[in-house]
Amino acid sequence: MTQIGETRRELALDCFLLAGRIMMESGAETYRVEDTMIRMAVSQNMVNSHCFVTPSGIMFSPSEELATRFVRINNRSTDLERVALINSVSRRLVAGEFTLQQAYDEMLIIDQTNYRFNMWLQILAAALASGCFFILLGGTWHDLPFAFVFGGTGFIIVETILLETRVKIFAEFIGAFVIGILASITVYTGFSTDLDTLIIGSIMPLVPGLLITNAVRDLMAGHFMSGLSKGAEAFLTAFAIGAGIAVVLSF
């Protein structure tokens, strides 16, 4: 291992951990985060480095004799644009197109910029997805507008409560609860006949499909910590949705 200066090494560590944190917060797979960090480290001549990534924290050890650094991950969402941007920065760093300082500055910009689509576009997308799933799962064209509206409404409620409270379970519970109430009302007043398909179509934007698949995939890749904690997160989400619906149905 060639010796590199103290400040440069600290910068390198900051850079790797920032990259790992942004990727993990944006919903990248655990093995990809580890792979990216190790590649960047190797490109900076830190060949003996190890990193350990979990959904709630990242540890990075540059070598046996140097201090290990740790970074905590608090909130996770799905923001694929950031994963792609960090990936391209790390590619360019490894290819030598970026210096370490340039890569770090670029990542700071990525960390602070909001790449989200316009809120209205996201709500529209949620409504559209609900409508499409409603038909795909066997709903009738007559009920399509209900699924469309309820899917959008559920998404709005979850996002609004998440903005206010940051408690994911609560937001999902209330979202599913409102969808359940709306669907029951339309069925009991006779506008619609198919309660189950209507509910399943409308809650599709809330269902933790990505988490379930990612959890099993991480488990199979040998990342047991990540797999189990993502599985727990998926279970909690599914529980919140199921409970929200069940509260309505039990009346």
Next chain:
Amino acid sequence: MNWPLEALLSFLAAGAFGVMFNAPQRTLISCGLVGMSGWLIYRIFFLAFDDPVQASFAGAFAVSFVAHLLAKKFRMPMIIFSVAGIIPLVPGSKAYNAMRNIVENNYLEAIAFASEAMMISGAVAMGLVFAEVLMQLFFKRQAKRIQKKMGLTQD
């Protein structure tokens, strides 16, 4: 079965999930295509063999295969394409039914739904991994490295 309609709907649904997951703008159409291919393969297998687990495996395999090709083309992580495409296949309704039955004290039915959901999500994950490994074997130069990365070989 109305194929063109299902193709259009799954395309729109996967594209909409691409928007919700904030995929990069120029990949949205590709996300939709991945979702469409996955759903169509899933439906063909489901109608032919009447087994959701096999059909999910085949669908996930198709999703992963197409996502891999697109990832190579765009030089972006594969997850961007596979996530939106995999959503129609994940057993969201089964998981929902299981949870609902647990809350309503129908534990036996809940277990049946939950184990089916587990089987399907396992099949989806297997489909993803199989396609990934096969693609890497196809690109032999990289095969060894990726298998090590995914923890599929010990050394």
